[in-house]
Amino acid sequence: MKKYDVFVIGSGMSGMTVANKCASKGLKVGITDELPYGGTCALRGCDPKKVIIGATEVRDFSQRLKGNGIDTVPKVNWEDIMAFKQSFVDAMPPKIEKGYKNKDIDTYHSSAKFLSGNTLQVGDEVIEADKIVIASGAKPRILDFEGxxxxxxxxxxxxxxxxxxxxxxxxxxxxxxxxxxxxxxxxxxxxxxxxxxxxxxxxxxxxxxxxxxxxxxxxxxxxxxxxxxxxxxxxxxxxxxxxxxxxxxxxxxxxxxxSAGRPPAIFDLDLEKANISYSKKGIEVNKYLQSTSNPNVYAAGDSANTQGLPLTPVAVLEGHVLASNLIKGNKKEVSYPPMPTVVFTLPTMASVGLTEKQAKADGIKYKVNYKSAEEWFNAKRLNVPEYAFKTIVDQEQQILLGAHLIGPNSEEVINIFAMAIKTKMKLQEIRTMIFTYPTMASDIPHML
The missing domain is CATH 3.50.50.60 (FAD/NAD(P)-binding domain)
Structure with a gap:
C-alpha cells in the first residue's frame, strides 16, 4: 500500500492546481486520471474549440464584408484546422506529466474507487492518503432512450x-x-x-x-x-x-x-464507501471546499456542488483555495468575484453579474438599459445585425449589477464590465472614462 499526504483524482485545472501547489510546499502528492492529463478544457473543451473557431471567424468576417472590400469568401478546410487543433492537444499531456515528475508528484493513469474513508483502489494499487481531493470534472449526460x-x-x-x-x-x-x-x-x-x-x-x-x-x-x-x-x-x-x-x-x-448537459463525473467513485455526501450537482462541500460528511475529502471544480459556475478560471480559483486549506488548515473560505461567461458563437454572447430575474428576486431597486445597437457605428462598420446589450443598474447605489451582451468581441468587453462590478465602480466614473476609439469597448459608456 502506498501512502500520501494528498492524493488527487483528476488532472484538470483544479486538480493540477492543487497537486502542484501542495507538492511545492513539501507534501507527498499523488495524482491519477483515467484520461490523458490536462482535463476537459485543454484537451476536450475550451482550448481546442477556440482553435477551430478561429477558421470560422475568418469566414464569417469575410462574408460580412463581401461587396464592401472583400471579393472572395474562403472555405474552411476541416482537415487542416483539425490538424492545427491537434498540435495544441498532443503537446499538453506530456508537458503536464513532465511538470509533475519535476515536482516529485507520483502519476497514475487509472480510474479511482473509494475503499474506505481514506483509501482508494487506483488500478492495481491500493492507496492511502491523509487527504483525498476529488477533481474529476464533468462528463456528458447519459441519455436514457432507445438507441x-x-x-x-x-x-x-x-x-x-x-x-x-x-x-x-x-x-x-x-x-x-x-x-x-x-x-x-x-x-x-x-x-x-x-x-x-x-x-x-x-x-x-x-x-x-x-x-x-x-x-x-x-x-x-x-x-x-x-x-x-x-x-x-x-x-x-x-x-x-x-x-x-x-x-x-x-x-x-x-x-x-x-449535448444535453454535463453532470459531475463522480458517480463511479464508490463514494458511499467513504461516507461522502453528494447530489446530482456534485460533492457536498463546506466553505473550505471540504466534504460535509468526510473531513479527509475535499472537492473542487465541476465535481463539487459550489456557488461557482462550471468555468475553467473558477476551477483554478477553487484549486488555489483548496490547496491553501490542505497546506495551512481550514483558514481560507471560497469567495467568488463576478464570473463572466461566454457562448463562443458568432457573434459571441457574454454575461456577468445579475440577470433582471435575479435582481427582481433579490428585491433590489434596479433599472434596466436594454437596446439593440445595430444602428451604432461599430455594428455598421463590421456589418453585424446582431449587436445588443442589457445592463442592470442599482438605482440607489448607482453601480452596475449585471451586463449582458451580444456582438463582436463581447467576450473581451465583458471583462471590463466584470471589473466594474467587482470594484463597485460608480456609473459616473465609467461614463467619464476615456476608451480607445473606435473600439467595441468605446461603446460601454453608452450602455449604462
Whole structure:
C-alpha cells in the first residue's frame, strides 16, 4: 500500500492546481486520471474549440464584408484546422506529466474507487492518503432512450476526421450552439433539438433571442419544445425520433451528438464507501471546499456542488483555495468575484453579474438599459445585425449589477464590465472614462 499526504483524482485545472501547489510546499502528492492529463478544457473543451473557431471567424468576417472590400469568401478546410487543433492537444499531456515528475508528484493513469474513508483502489494499487481531493470534472449526460448509444459526445465532435454533411445536436445549451455555428460555417446542415421552451435558459433571455435569430439566419434548424425519444440507425445515417407536445416527429441526419448537459463525473467513485455526501450537482462541500460528511475529502471544480459556475478560471480559483486549506488548515473560505461567461458563437454572447430575474428576486431597486445597437457605428462598420446589450443598474447605489451582451468581441468587453462590478465602480466614473476609439469597448459608456 502506498501512502500520501494528498492524493488527487483528476488532472484538470483544479486538480493540477492543487497537486502542484501542495507538492511545492513539501507534501507527498499523488495524482491519477483515467484520461490523458490536462482535463476537459485543454484537451476536450475550451482550448481546442477556440482553435477551430478561429477558421470560422475568418469566414464569417469575410462574408460580412463581401461587396464592401472583400471579393472572395474562403472555405474552411476541416482537415487542416483539425490538424492545427491537434498540435495544441498532443503537446499538453506530456508537458503536464513532465511538470509533475519535476515536482516529485507520483502519476497514475487509472480510474479511482473509494475503499474506505481514506483509501482508494487506483488500478492495481491500493492507496492511502491523509487527504483525498476529488477533481474529476464533468462528463456528458447519459441519455436514457432507445438507441442513445448512437449519439456521439462533444469530444467526438472535436475529433471528427471529416465533417459530416448533416449533424443533429440533442440539447439547446452552449455546447450545441457553439458547435452548430462551427459546423454550419464549415458547410454542414445543422439541427438543434431542445426539449425546453427557450434555449440557453441560464442566460438573459432578451439577449438570447438575438442569438437565436443569428443562429437561424446561419441556416441552423432550431427545434424547441421537442423531447428526443429514440435514435434509429438507417442506411444513410440516423432517424431521430421526437415528441413535440404529444405529437411524434422525426428527423434524418448523418450524425447525432449528445449535448444535453454535463453532470459531475463522480458517480463511479464508490463514494458511499467513504461516507461522502453528494447530489446530482456534485460533492457536498463546506466553505473550505471540504466534504460535509468526510473531513479527509475535499472537492473542487465541476465535481463539487459550489456557488461557482462550471468555468475553467473558477476551477483554478477553487484549486488555489483548496490547496491553501490542505497546506495551512481550514483558514481560507471560497469567495467568488463576478464570473463572466461566454457562448463562443458568432457573434459571441457574454454575461456577468445579475440577470433582471435575479435582481427582481433579490428585491433590489434596479433599472434596466436594454437596446439593440445595430444602428451604432461599430455594428455598421463590421456589418453585424446582431449587436445588443442589457445592463442592470442599482438605482440607489448607482453601480452596475449585471451586463449582458451580444456582438463582436463581447467576450473581451465583458471583462471590463466584470471589473466594474467587482470594484463597485460608480456609473459616473465609467461614463467619464476615456476608451480607445473606435473600439467595441468605446461603446460601454453608452450602455449604462
Amino acid at each position: 442513445s448509444e448512437h449519439a456521439l459526445s462533444s469530444t467526438d465532435f472535436l475529433n471528427l476526421k471529416e465533417l459530416p454533411k448533416s449533424l443533429l445536436f440533442i440539447g439547446g445549451g452552449y455546447i450545441a450552439f457553439e458547435f452548430a455555428h462551427i459546423a454550419a460555417r464549415a458547410g454542414a446542415e445543422v439541427t438543434i433539438v431542445h426539449r425546453g421552451e427557450k434555449p440557453l435558459e441560464n442566460f438573459e433571455q432578451d439577449i438570447v433571442k438575438h442569438l437565436v435569430e443569428a443562429t437561424k439566419n446561419l441556416g441552423v434548424n432550431l427545434i424547441l419544445e421537442t423531447e428526443v425519444t429514440g435514435i434509429e440507425k438507417t442506411e444513410k445515417g440516423y432517424k431521430v425520433k421526437g415528441n413535440k407536445n404529444g405529437k411524434a416527429t422525426t428527423f434524418t441526419t448523418e450524425t447525432v451528438f449528445n
